[in-house]
Amino acid sequence: MNDDPRPIGVFDSGIGGLTTVRELFQCLPGESVVYFGDTARLPWGNKSKDTVTRFSVEIASFLVRQHVKCVVVACNTASSHALDALRERFDVPVIGVIEPAARAAIAASPRGRIGVVGTLATVGSRAYADAITRLAPTAQVQQQACPLFVPLVEEGWLDHPVTRAVAEEYLAELRQARLESLILGCTHYPMLAPLLADLMGPGVTLIDSGAEAARATAQLLAERGQLAPSGAGARAPHHHFFLSDEPRRRSFATVAQSFLGRPLPHVTVVDQTDLPWFERSHHAPPLTGDRP
Numbered sequence: 001m002n003d004d005p006r007p008i009g010v011f012d013s014g015i016g017g018l019t020t021v022r023e024l025f026q027c028l029p030g031e032s033v034v035y036f037g038d039t040a041r042l043p044w045g046n047k048s049k050d051t052v053t054r055f056s057v058e059i060a061s062f063l064v065r066q067h068v069k070c071v072v073v074a075c076n077t078a079s080s081h082a083l084d085a086l087r088e089r090f091d092v093p094v095i096g097v098i099e100p101a102a103r104a105a106i107a108a109s110p111r112g113r114i115g116v117v118g119t120l121a122t123v124g125s126r127a128y129a130d131a132i133t134r135l136a137p138t139a140q141v142q143q144q145a146c147p148l149f150v151p152l153v154e155e156g157w158l159d160h161p162v163t164r165a166v167a168e169e170y171l172a173e174l175r176q177a178r179l180e181s182l183i184l185g186c187t188h189y190p191m192l193a194p195l196l197a198d199l200m201g202p203g204v205t206l207i208d209s210g211a212e213a214a215r216a217t218a219q220l221l222a223e224r225g226q227l228a229p230s231g232a233g234a235r236a237p238h239h240h241f242f243l244s245d246e247p248r249r250r251s252f253a254t255v256a257q258s259f260l261g262r263p264l265p266h267v268t269v270v271d272q273t274d275l276p277w278f279e280r281s282h283h284a285p286p287l288t289g290d291r292p
């Protein structure tokens, strides 16, 4: 029976996770979504495990306070570093992007030749490589960090000669590796899928980690009987988007719209005093010593 009208919580370091929300809207059109993008502290892709874990726990507590029925960790960097900490700490199911994408890549790679692209933190964690070899011990995984992709996508340079030149540089070795699939291990990379498909060639299946996580969420909620009520009398879904800061960028609305595939609905820029981490930093002892 489907009888859980509570929203699905989704978080990301910023607005890139809207690519996952777009996939959730496709898979689960009857579900409400509460999204949190930590635009005040982005990017996370070059931060340490401890910092990414702390940010993730803080945001998941915010979402749990919004009475979500599960938490989808859209951010690949957070999924790589913080999943265990989140699962230990919270009672609601926590769905990351790593395992669903690893399974899809294995299914698409009969000879086990799999590539992974992601942020420096995601690639450095080896979370994808470890998940793949745990599930398919003979698989061969080749990874490549592509740190310039995030700012290029945020700039809206999806089909731009500079982005193509950067991608050619990053993908040079992967293009020689006779891969069968390539995991797009970052929220922003699905926006570059046409370019990456062109460079990798038709023999390489691109795996969208957000789309796989959305499918895993649909399956989990169905198994637990926790889908939203449907049919006559069911309430229309209601979505809420929170950001921790309002990006001061000319193309923000356009980029957000292209991530989500539709105009971004009303966004609440959270009052910093309402955030769980504000209290902590607000009451932190003043800096001592002879700093100016």
Ligand code: DGL
Residues within 6 Å of the ligand: 012, 013, 014, 016, 017, 042, 043, 044, 045, 046, 074, 075, 076, 077, 078, 119, 122, 150, 185, 186, 187, 188
């Ligand atoms: N959302 C991040 C990820 O998927 C990319 C952006 C960032 O570095 O914060 O890894």
